[in-house]
Amino acid sequence: VLAGMAAHSMVDLHDPITGGYGLLLAALAHQVGWPVVRGGSARLAAALVDRFVSLGGVAETGQQVKDLSDLPQARVILLDLTPAQLLAVAGDRLPGGYARQLRRYRYGPGVFKLDWALSGPVPWKDPAVAQAATVHLGGTLAQIAAGEAEVAAGRHPERPYVLTVQPCVADPSRAPAGRHVLWAYCHVPNSSTVDMTTAIEDQIERFAPGFRDVILARAVHDTVAMQQHDPNIIGGDIAGGHSGFVQFVKRPTLSLHPWATPLSGVYLCSASTPPGAAVHGMGGYHAARLALSRLR
Numbered sequence: 001v002l003a004g005m006a007a008h009s010m011v012d013l014h015d016p017i018t019g020g021y022g023l024l025l026a027a028l029a030h031q032v033g034w035p036v037v038r039g040g041s042a043r044l045a046a047a048l049v050d051r052f053v054s055l056g057g058v059a060e061t062g063q064q065v066k067d068l069s070d071l072p073q074a075r076v077i078l079l080d081l082t083p084a085q086l087l088a089v090a091g092d093r094l095p096g097g098y099a100r101q102l103r104r105y106r107y108g109p110g111v112f113k114l115d116w117a118l119s120g121p122v123p124w125k126d127p128a129v130a131q132a133a134t135v136h137l138g139g140t141l142a143q144i145a146a147g148e149a150e151v152a153a154g155r156h157p158e159r160p161y162v163l164t165v166q167p168c169v170a171d172p173s174r175a176p177a178g179r180h181v182l183w184a185y186c187h188v189p190n191s192s193t194v195d196m197t198t199a200i201e202d203q204i205e206r207f208a209p210g211f212r213d214v215i216l217a218r219a220v221h222d223t224v225a226m227q228q229h230d231p232n233i234i235g236g237d238i239a240g241g242h243s244g245f246v247q248f249v250k251r252p253t254l255s256l257h258p259w260a261t262p263l264s265g266v267y268l269c270s271a272s273t274p275p276g277a278a279v280h281g282m283g284g285y286h287a288a289r290l291a292l293s294r295l296r
Helices: 018-032 041-053 083-093 096-103 127-131 140-154 197-207 225-230 245-249 284-296
Strands: 078-079 110-117 134-137 160-167 180-188 215-221 266-268
Touching: 078 083, 078 284, 083 096, 110 197, 110 225, 127 266, 134 197, 134 284, 140 180, 160 197, 215 225
Parallel strands: 078 266
Antiparallel strands: 110 180, 110 215, 134 160, 160 180
C-alpha cells in the first residue's frame, strides 16, 4: 500500500530521472518524515510572514498584480510566478527570444483533489497505516507505474495512484473530538474536467473497507477549481511545470542563472525554476542569493 515513487514527479515512471525523485522522497521521509503543521498549514505561512515583518518587511495581500507597473519602485522584484504569468505581467517588455522560450514551456499533469470530514478514523485493513499522516496508495509497483503511465498518455486511470493525508494522526486539533479530516489527490491529464471522486474513493476503499461509511461531507476540486484557487496552478499542475528531463535542466530556460529574467532587477523564484517543485523553497533561496550578489 505504501509507496513514495510518484508523489510529486507526475511523470511516467519509465522516463529518465524518475528514480531520482523516488530516492529523494524516500531519503527525506527517513530523515525528517512527512511533517504536519499543528493547527493547519496556514500557520506556517503566517509564521514566515511574522518573521519577515519582524525584520522590517511589509506584507500586503489582496492586491492583484496584472502588470509590473502595479508594483512599487524597487531595485529587486522577485516573482513567484510560472512562465505564463510572467508573460502576462511583463507584456512586451520581454525580449522576443526569451518570450518565445517561455511560451514553449510545458506544463505537466494536473491533480484532482478531495477533502473529507469523517465521523471517525479511516478503517485501514492494516492498523499500522492508521499511524501514518501521509499514505501513498497504489498497490504494487507495477500498478502504480501503470496508473501514472495512463496519466502521462492523457488518459484517466481506473485505479489511480492516490496521495492521502490524515492530519489528525499528528494533530487532533484539526477536527472536533472523535472526528477526523482527510484529503487526497490523484494525477489527471492537464486541464481535465473528469470527476475522479469515485475512482479515488474506490482506491481508498480497496485498502480501507467501509471508508465510505465514515464520510460526513466532501469537497471536490478538479483542475479548473485548482487553477481558480491559485492561478499558478496551470491546468491543475501543482508542480509549476512538467518535471521531465528536459525541463529539469531547462527551467524555464537553459541558463547558468535561470532565476534571472532579461529585465533588470526582476527575478523568478517559483517552482518553475531549479530545483523544481516541492516545499523546500530553494527556488526563492537561489533567486534571492543571485539578486543579492548582483546588487553588490
